[in-house]
Amino acid sequence: MMSHPGRIIRRLACAGACMAAAIGAAQTPAQRKTLERVGVHVSALQAAQTNGQQAVTAPLNSPTALCYDSAGNFYIADQNNNIIRKVDTAGAITTVAGTGEQGFDGDGGAATQALLDSPVGIAIDASENLYISDTRNHRIRKVSTSGTISTIAGTGVAGFSGDGGAATSAMISLPTAVAVDSSGNVFFADSNNNRVREIVAASGTIQTVAGNGEQGYSGDGGAAIDASLDSPEGISVDSSGNLYLSDTHNNRIRKISGGVITTIAGDGSFNFAGDGSTATSGSFASPHGIAVNASGTTLYIADTDNQRIRQINSSNLLSTIAGNGQEGEDQLNGSATAASLDSPLGVAIGPQGTVAIADTDNDLVRAIFGGQVVTTAGGDQPTSVL
Template sequence: MIAGATGNTYVLVGTDVGGTIRCRVTGTNGGGSTTAIGAQSGVVSAVAPANTVLPTISGTAKQLQSLTRTTGTWTGSPTFATQWLRCDAAGANPVAIASATGSTYVLTAADVGSTIRSRVTGTNGGGSVAAESVQTATIVSVRIISMVSGGSGTGFFGDGLDYVSARMNNPTAMTYDAAGNLYIADSGNHRIRRVTTGGIISTVAGTTSSGFSGDGAAATAAQLFQPQGMAFDATGNLYIADTSNNRVRKVTTGGIISTVAGIGTAGSTGDGSAATAAQLNYPAALAFDAVGNLYIADYNNHRIRKVTTGGIISTIAGTGIAGFNGDGVAAAAAQLNNPYSLTFDAAGNLYIADFGNNRIRMVTPGGIISTFAGTGIGGSGGDGAAATAAQVYQTKGLTFDAAGNLYFAEDGGNRVRKITSGGIISKIAGTGSYGYTGDGGDALLAKMMSPSGLAIDAAGNLYISDPDNSRIRKLTP
């Protein structure tokens, strides 16, 4: 007896499949009741399921993000199997993704540039029917962040070993030589360290003891004091901003160190004379122009100094008074506020991380200064629009890629940002929160601690010195 089946009609259900059906009719009057049972039906067969509402996909069409499918709506009480499909940009030419058979799917690098569909197959005793979702938007890539050096803790360790296992102490700046070796200012260890293209780390200048000594001898036996910015000249000599010694040092290709600017006493005297007789005050960054002149970010003097190939020093930007007094004037008449980083573009324009003014400034070859990024208000607003209308926060670590895009670090913002050659700004790494998370994932979801120096290798990977974490981190393109 089928519970509740007492009407003139009966709709067959799944539990009837494989059986037969009879109808028992009981007639009743005043004389009593009589029952008659009709002939049995044929064997009940199953009806294949039918999809009435297509499966759907939710989630963000972005590498490393998770997509989730619904099964849609079906008749026939089927069970379900799922297959995720990789399609072209129009959603055509689907290819089954190996092992992607769950209700969720995490997008990978292989999906970038494609769209994704979900095929749901409903099955019951009557057969199987497949239904596919509409394709997603085209999957976009993300930059993946990873830790490449310093993961074993703060300190000094690792020379002669793979740099992944090395320890550093407040690495602040980086640069590459012409051979592709990476140089790191291991500021808290008072050393400059080199990572070969094979990944082996060593010390090229400094000892763990801070101080000033060693000119005229091997750089590895000399003392430095919290070195920061570095730059190579055209012949491969390494120049070091020996920041707390108020000097600029030079290491020849033969490994001999000397002083090329600064007497060691903090001050601002000496313009128009030999750089070795001049005073500097916390030189933080260095850069060379196309003809070999050396530029120094004289941080606490709020100036940019220039040392000619003949060794004569002068001020080319900044009055020595911290502040901001406008753009469109001669750079030497403009105020800066703790300039921290320098770089040149291919046209010979000098870019200055004007740290305390929350700006990036540009000085043309003709000596006129302007603001390239930032409004002067520290913050993170303005992504997706003109960099000149955006907020930036304590700018550091300027570097250009081969396409002319400028990258910079935000010490106070705990982010790395990019300005396209067309002047549009965006964030590329960091949540803005101070901390350490995110390795192996989307760089925008990672935390950093006052990122400082940036460098780009020949493959376009961006390296970030994360000084308060005592690590070097890497962003893949």
């Protein structure tokens, strides 16, 4: 078992301590509260001012996840701004959920007036409904095509409970990645519970589909619900309903098919190795976001602490398609494998096979076209809550 914490959980765990340190221990509670409030409003104002402008000049603040709709628009979980943003095919950016203020509010109303708290994961279904892992609110939320937001899982209290009952009565803990299958069933990484859970579309009930809740690595070849996971923080589903997950602290990629779990990539070591070899002999370092094409033949992985995006092709061979392995602030366009990335957390497949990257600590969204990488969002300085 590895001791290297995943980036998302590590960020969330230290968020309060980091804010307190930045504000300064010498200030009174009232002064700290005032500064926090001012900072939140500045962040919200900056985000609002970018609505309608070109995404390449719009500031982002730790983008963590991406997804595309059927028209080719893409969406960004702008985590530290507590908003979800849309970039249309003309490159214009708008906010589609969240005001920029950190909190929980707004169910039943316009998503743009709702409060979110560190949204980490997003997905879109075939009807263009948007799903959000509202991570620090311990909820999964849905934005309908009319723009109305609602909670579809979680009570807001961190914990584990509720399997077999209504998803809105269940407890979840720091959900991260989210995915939707062709039937509208919603899967999410219940990361702090070391499980993957499903919200059943037909009934609105919740069930565990992988993980026994114990932190560890076990279970290959057996029932996925009996397997041990360690902070799964990436999830994707193919057109046949097979589920793929980044078992982040185990430094492995696993697949669930017919309820059975197997490891399909990674030898468990926190390392970089294996390009050109079969995927199971390769090494990863805290893999996070994962995306599979519809047929399940090609898989893309954000190999976060290796500062790379990796690919598993239809021959089960592993390769690097972006990132030179050096953590950096490279905003230049050019060869994808020569580019510097900084803790990429998200990856998505777009039209014509475009691969989009949430280059998280560079506050950028980048896209790979034919071996070249270009910046598509976040080319200005990041907004900040402080």
